[in-house]
Amino acid sequence: MIVLTDLHGSPAPHYHPNLYAVSEYRQVGRSAHTIEKVLRAIGMAKSWAEMRGRDLDQDLTAGSFLDGSDALDLVRFLSLNAADQHVERESAKPESKVVSFAARRNKEDQSDTPYGAVPTAEVGNRIRWVANYIEWHRGRRFDGRDLAEAETQLNASAHNLVSNLKGKAPGNHSRWHDDELLEAPDPDVLQHIDEILTPGSSTNPFRSEFVQWRNYLAWRLLFDTGARRSEVTTAATDSVIGAKNRFQIRESKTIARTVPIIKKTADVFDHFFMTYWLNMPSGCEAHRTGALFTDKAGSPLTSGKFLNRIFLTVRPMLGSQPWQLTPHTMRRAWNHILSLKLDRLPKDQRFSAEKEAQMRIRLMGWSENSRQPARYNRRHIRESADRIAQEMMDEINPNGVLSEESRNDQ
CATH class of the missing domain: 1.10.443.10 (Intergrase catalytic core)
Structure with missing residues (x-):
């Protein structure tokens, strides 16, 4: 059974991601391989939030979800390979002197030959998996109950966030000629x-x-x-x-x-x-x-x-x-x-x-x-x-x- 645990090696599993994996994937017969990839994507999103001093699940269960600038930055982070994500996590630590190799290259080189680029299809999958996880949180939090005005606005904002994320997920255009x-x-x-x-x-x-x-x-x-x-x-x-x-x-x-x-x-x-x-x-x-x-x-x-x-x-x-x-x-x-x-x-x-x-x-x-x-x-x-x-x-x-x-x- 695949579970998501703390980035720092804590044996305690994360409650919401693993509940999501069990209810939406394991109980409907999805493979362990698929569950692992979904949980890895969610783990990346949680790591992104942690670098900014936030708890992703807290934002989704009781907070204000994410805004437009958050979505852009999260998509950027999900597009990085594991090595560059690690460098960015290290550079975000207080008094860190670590600088991403990608950040030191000029912008023209980055646009033409991205170092260690993640395949487009994989980036798209990561973004969609995280968007689906956010949508699951939104449904559990708001669906099937009478909402106050502030909650109605927050629910609409969450809807827009999910659509925004999915819209930024690159498609696998090769599927038509695969x-x-x-x-x-x-x-x-x-x-x-x-x-x-x-x-x-x-x-x-x-x-x-x-x-x-x-x-x-x-x-x-x-x-x-x-x-x-x-x-x-x-x-x-x-x-x-x-x-x-x-x-x-x-x-x-x-x-x-x-x-x-x-x-x-x-x-x-x-x-x-x-x-x-x-x-x-x-x-x-x-x-x-x-x-x-x-x-x-x-x-x-x-x-x-x-x-x-x-x-x-x-x-x-x-x-x-x-x-x-x-x-x-x-x-x-x-x-x-x-x-x-x-x-x-x-x-x-x-x-x-x-x-x-x-x-x-x-x-x-x-x-x-x-x-x-x-x-x-x-x-x-x-x-x-x-x-x-x-x-x-x-x-x-x-x-x-x-x-x-x-x-x-x-």
Whole structure:
């Protein structure tokens, strides 16, 4: 369970932010990952208020909320990266001699190349999350009761503040063309990676047999299922059901699920489990907890960094590519392969866009209101349209040779 505590390490949780997270996010099934990001944004807003000698929750529950200048300054602070926020907090302390590096650069440089800039989409999310938190406070304080004149004015002011904040949140304009952002390796590249990582391969960059089989098993699970990095990292030995060719994803930032794997992957698991996992040191942590991915001594690899190392090591072996190979790339690759599979189905067996979206939701572990399936459907439509257009032109000029009339036009 994610909770917001004091910036200075106090174990006491902040009451209102955590009540908000439980009632508005946790109880409606939102993921721990989302709750953490929302609470981080609220924590930034509370830190901003603290620098000015104020208590944000006190202002929202019994004070005068925030004014227009507060909103502008809060938006500016939420737009800073963690390092610059820290510098600003330190410089706000009495008799501090700390000066922000960004403050010492001339304004022209700042406008062109902001140092450590936070992505626009992230800034927009932070501002909207804080605005929603303020709106929650406003509703609890004023809705459903008769208000005095002063309270009515304050309620209207709070309404305007929330609208003002949301209006300053930059939009993610790439969402209209986000199918272009989902590029991933084609199946032939994935096959090349599989050949590189196959244990015993002359091109395998990892020398230890234990590491080769462990890494190959992790790769196969990503390849077969498109699971998230954390979903593979936290797998246990009983997560792989070899007899049924299934992989149980129990710990997920969204939805736990059981997904299919091929027999090859189940066989890789059996070999790794029987040959290496069972022969780890007696009494090791892996044997006590059942963790599947460990080091040679049986200590679980909980951070997922070992998966990152696999991809960082293989990436240079592939040469220049239009995408960056990462564990998350495999989710895109899986969806791309699904699109290719659906295109090969006879017309009478193809799925509607709605059923295709439901299929992606089920296997990817997305929530029902996720926009990701629609994004992949848009990419699928784009690819199909491009392919049909290319085939159409090839049929007109099958050898790629311009007609006599076209040459004359040139």
